[in-house]
Amino acid sequence: MRKIAGAVRPRLTRVVTAAKPQVKRLTRAVGPQLARIRRVTGPRPATLVRPPRPRTFRTWQYTAGAATAGLALAAGAVTAAGPWDADGQRTAERNRAAALEHTGGADHGSGIAAGEPTPAPSAGSVLTGLGAAMNTVKSAPSGEPAGIAGTAVTDLLGPLLDASALGDTRTAVVVDVATGARLYGAGADTALTPASTTKIATAVAALSALGPDHRITTRVALEPGTREVVLVGGGDPTLTARKNADGWASLRTLATETARSLTARGIKQITLSYDTTLYSGPDLHPIGVNDNLARVSPLMADEARTDGSVEGPVARVSDPAADAAQKFAGFLTEAGIKTSAPGTSKASSRADTLAAVSSPPLSAIVERMLTNSDNDIAEALARQTALASGKVASFDGGAAAIDAQLAKLGLPMTGASFHDGSGLNRDDRLTANLLTALLVKAADADRPGLRPVLTGLPVAGFTGTLSSRYTDGAAGVVRAKTGTLTGVNTLAGTVVDKDGRLLAFAFLAADTTSPAEAQAALDRTATALAGL
Secondary structure, three states: OHHHHHHHHHHHHHHHHHHHHHHHHHHHHHHHHHHHHHHOOOOOOOEEEOOOOOOOOOHHHHHHHHHHHHHHHHHHHHOOOOOEOOOOOEHHHHHHOOOOOOOOOOOOOOOOOOOOOOOOOOOOOOOOOOOOOOOOOEOOOOOOOOOHHHHHHHHHHHHHHOOHHHOOEEEEEEEEOOOOOEEEEEOOOOOEOOHHHHHHHHHHHHHHHHOOOOOOEEEEEEOOOOOEEEEEOOOOOOOEOOOOOOOOOEHHHHHHHHHHHHHHOOOOEEEEEEEOOOOOOOOOOOOOOEOOEOOOOOOOOHHHEOOOOOOOOOOEOOOHHHHHHHHHHHHHHHOOOEEOOOEEOOOOOOOEEEEEEEOOOHHHHHHHHHHHOOHHHHHHHHHHHHHHOOOOOOHHHHHHHHHHHHHHOOOOOOOOEOOOOOOOOOOOEEOHHHHHHHHHHHOOOOOHHHOHHHHOOOEOOOOHHHOOOOOOOOOOOEEEEEEEEOOEEEEEEEEEOOOOEEEEEEEEEEOOOOHHHHHHHHHHHHHHHHOO
16 A cells, blocks of 8 residues: 555655646636536537437537546646647646646547537547547557566556455456557456446447437327327436526427427317337336436436436436426426326327427437446436347346347457346346456447547546545546445446556456445555556
8 A cells, every 4th residue: 555655646746736836727717617527417418309400519529528527637636837739738747747648639530610619638648549639548568578567567456456355256357458458367257246337338338339429319299180299208318307407408498399389280288198118127126216226217307316416326206207297297387388187108100299309419428327327327228229229128128238239349248147237236247357348449449439438437536436536546547437236346447557558447346345445445456557
């Protein structure tokens, strides 16, 4: 422990001391943008379909903001002095912080259309292969004999992973992302309960099956020759009834547009129904009623939360679809349309679409899921993956679709077993080998559509489930998905070592007795990689 602290803290101390007088100025300059990134609840815009002409945004614009989190937030601690150099490098970072070779201002090679926003700086040394405009992440020197780097990693991590806080069983893999070379492996192919690191697999599968620009639509249909209006659930887990939608698809907007369409038809009174037939099977997760997850429904507003929260555990309404339909009825009434009490139905193929709203692109939804470890989104994406794969939209169908998509990508599936999309099911099994392979695949320059898997990872010390961790360690350098169940602690993500190499890692521990102590042990291990 002292050795790790000695390796990392002196660098951070020098950096903070050098930058401290100018931190306030930087904070004022970037504060509003970083607040939005940190909340991860103000996404890239949702689309109102009436009907159905959504504005198309380039995927890089959605991912650039989140990609900035590690660099921009870490910059508040490491640098505020000096202009950007011609290559995007801050002089102060290079000369005074002994930091990594961050690049900025890259647009991932996509260009900027007239009237569209300019790209945010990109975390080049954290996210590899985003385009020709970005520096290549370093790997071990090609002339170095094989095994030297791996031996160094083994000497460093072995004692840390032997910590008693990590329980009786632990596995680990570290991979050089640029080369794909494994630098460390202990129980690499031993399948353990992954907890929420399962969401990395769900994200890769969903993006692979649907594409990063896919949007999920909620629509309202009018049955011909009747005044029956059907609110049709499309499976958007981010649909919101809040007055300020903050970029997500708005149930209020949907009601306003529906009322406008009805009024144009001379209809002022309707029979309101709602359709949840998109999903099949049980809607209650095997864990039962739980504050971490609502009943899984293709129609819900604000994840069926009973308070104003946007993340974390909280009691949920017992019937998410009925709750959303009741709120929709209230909004219609406010817009001048009299409705019956909502009841269940199924929209026919002959029904006319009155209005529709669509979610932000899948890239943004994936980022929110990973940053906040959002179980509701994870289960929704598993079902969306099932639908795209021609499977039944259920817990079993989603799990089978995730497995099939990952196998199609050529990933190492030995021992893997999926039973949900969130990782709440203790019967899920993943290996450290598969988790690192997923991260390496997401960094593949030939698969830019998978990049949100990396940009959505929480940033150590700053965002999501890592916001209160690494405060005295590798803050801003480690990006990782956490996983916690009783007796289970996992961590999988990326870290940049002191030589600028991007490393992917996965640590899984079983039979742990103290979540706090196990988390601290995993954090120390990831921090050690940063000082390698």
